[in-house]
Amino acid sequence: MTTGTLYTYPENWRAFKALIAAQYSGAQVHVLSAPPHFHFGQTNRMPEFLCKFPAGKFPAFEGDGGFCVFESNAITYYVNNEELRGSTPEAAALVAQWVSFADSGRVPPASAWVFPIMGITHHNKQAAQNAKEEVRRILGLLDAHLKTRIPPLTCPRVPLCWVTARTPTRTHCLWHCHISGSTLMRMASPCDTQSIVSLKSSLGSS
Template sequence: MSSIGTLWTTPQFDKGKRIRAVAAWVGLSVELPADYVHFESNKQPEFLAKFPHGKIPALETKDGFKLFESQAITRYVASLAPNVPLLGSSPEEAALIEQWASFSESEVGVLTTLIFQLVRGILPYTKPIHTVFTERQVRSLETLEKHLATRTYLVGERVTLADITLASVILRAVTVAVDASVRAKIPNVIRHFETIVNHPKLKPVFGEIEYVEKALQFIPPPKEKKEAKPAAPAVPKAEKKPKKEEVDEEEDDLLKEEPKPKNPLDSLPKSSFNLEDWKRAYSNLDTRGAEGSIEWFYKNFDKEGFSVWRVDYKYNSELTQTFMSSNLIGGFFNRLEASRKYLFGSMGVLGANNDSVISGTLILRGQEAKPVVDVAPDWESYEFKKLDLDNEEDKKFFEAALAWDLELEGKKWVDGKNFK
């Protein structure tokens, strides 16, 4: 395949996959920079000189033509192969393709993003709004279902840009809100989706499809328990004479509460590092300094029994207001409650409204993150990288996250939360 040029995007980004799929369909390709790091590379001066708003996807062709916004890029790439009419062969077809592509994006794709932001706490959660968004998305899918009930493709008798756009939109929707119960109502939409994504030209781009069985749901943080009032003195009751022995011993055994299973982390070898002592030191000492909590940590840390991790939110491009991002961290920490005795965290929001990232550090029991964090349903929304405190860069990141003065690519710490 002939390469058009360089496409700045992330491999998992659905809009980036859409552009790559269009290129593959018309017999072209785009190059993905191997060293691209989202929210770092696209904030560099050299990137902003080419694409001033710093958005991805962004395309730079071999002859220096530059373009951003996914819709503009897909249309441009589709137009490079006039013998493969992804854009239609008449003004009427072109208009219909634009209609269904726009409908797919605005009525299904945007709602998927809004639902995701609600259930993950990025937007303030209210059940009525969640219901409205879900119902509106289902209604849109039902419109597509009726249209596809008598058609193989959205427009005409061959694949067009509308089909690839819809497939890329459904690709994400089936991992967020379009669960098994919704999919049962739209068999023709799913048939169309699987036809497109499994086409030999497109399967290498779209990859294996993962369907969510149950739509993602908002999990509210646990309410604080009120202190119990002291019980009134018990009034001694008159002893009752025991009746004749009529207790069924087998039935009595069934009524006994079964012992709760032990957490596998409890079976790890004992550690010299006391996490509760560390939490007290962090709370009561200055963070930096000769007598600070960081120095206390280095003097007492047991790297055999505990490990240190960097945590980064995967969907920073969807973050809006920084206070909402801070609430997102709070929700994540609340859902980690069951692992409180194995875990300490310091995470923050860096940047400004509509241009922020979530990052921080965790100190946890054992050498693997998953056994500790998978008690939170949204743990997979974060990337976990083990830090080596003998490495200067890792050590610098760790200390800055603890001190709340972490800075990433010019983005300064604006708010943070601790899990103690």
């Protein structure tokens, strides 16, 4: 069983992926995200931290045996188990496919839509509308795909790709006032039985 420490700042959605995966795989992950053990912008600049994690990025994971890895998808992969990563080359390839799709297909439009609301970037009405339409299109694609598969969150063995595909949308859209009441906004857990369709429907009504 994997055991170790996850360094991150509070409410980092990229760290959520690894924590959700750890819950399903049984990995024991201790989180350091607050003083005195962790100071955002300081801890990651210290020589001892950079010796383990040269990029100085969060999240970062250090196993109890000394193994160190950064980048959220790599950490999520590591704290998972073989069954959830894909037990055949074909299954593993599909997991990698959806993990990549989550980063390249959904994070950019979700960020373009939500970041202006958060004040991180300047608001552009047309750009925000385009991003919202793209998020709707991608969620429709995911929903259509999942309808032909076993409902992923009613099964205790949740594929790694579902964790990584679901988390960015859950977190980005949590900040949007029009859909903050969506049942999809809850953190993924074995008892969560909601489909992407709940978010997709709320997008259509906002």
